Amino acid sequence: MTAPKSESRSQAIAAAVILAAAGLVLYFMPTIVLKLGSYSPYLAAAVGACLVFAFFVVFWLRARYQRGRGK
Structure with missing residues (x-):
C-alpha cells in the first residue's frame, strides 16, 4: 500500500x-x-557525544x- 502524495510530501519535508x-x-x-574544551575537556567530550x-x-x-x- 502506498502513502498518499500529501503524506509522503510531509514526511519528506519533516526529514529535510x-x-x-x-x-547546522x-x-x-x-x-x-x-x-x-578550554573550560573542561571532559565537558567538551560529553557535549560532543551528546550532540x-x-x-x-x-x-x-x-x-x-x-x-x-500504524505506518
Whole structure:
C-alpha cells in the first residue's frame, strides 16, 4: 500500500527539516566543543557525544512515532 502524495510530501519535508537542523548543529559543533574544551575537556567530550547521539535519537523517536501510528 502506498502513502498518499500529501503524506509522503510531509514526511519528506519533516526529514529535510531534521537533517538541516542536525547539519547546522554539526557544523557548529567543533566551535562549541573547542570553547568548552578550554573550560573542561571532559565537558567538551560529553557535549560532543551528546550532540552526535541526539542526531540518532531524533530519528529513532520519529520511527517509533510512525510505528505507533500504524505506518
